[in-house]
Amino acid sequence: MKEHSVQVTRVVSDITCDICGQSVVNEAQKNNMANLDSFAEYARLVAEFGYGSKRDGEKFQFDFCEGCFEDLLSKINKLKAVKKAK
Numbered sequence: 059m060k061e062h063s064v065q066v067t068r069v070v071s072d073i074t075c076d077i078c079g080q081s082v083v084n085e086a087q088k089n090n091m092a093n094l095d096s097f098a099e100y101a102r103l104v105a106e107f108g109y110g111s112k113r114d115g116e117k118f119q120f121d122f123c124e125g126c127f128e129d130l131l132s133k134i135n136k137l138k139a140v141k142k143a144k
């Protein structure tokens with residue numbers, strides 16, 4: 059005889075953009091994936107600073123939707139242009 063028990067498992071149920079707060083996962087993907095931990099179709103910025111840095115030991119992680127990533131990319135390109143001009 060099989061005995062059953064209910065076990066609680068932590069899963070990633072959604073991933074939201076750190077700028078606009080919207081989900082980076084469309085509804086179809088949410089319905090098809092029980093755990094979004096392996097979902098990788100979004101932008102992620104990870105920064106870690108080590109010894110000798112002003113931010114020694116600090117870690118940053120941001121997730122972005124496609125729209126906010128485009129805005130960020132545009133900002134980076136503007137900064138590059140400003141820095142090159144100097």
Ligand SMILES: [Zn+2]
Pocket residue numbers: 075076077078079080122123124125126127
């Ligand atoms: Zn966003």
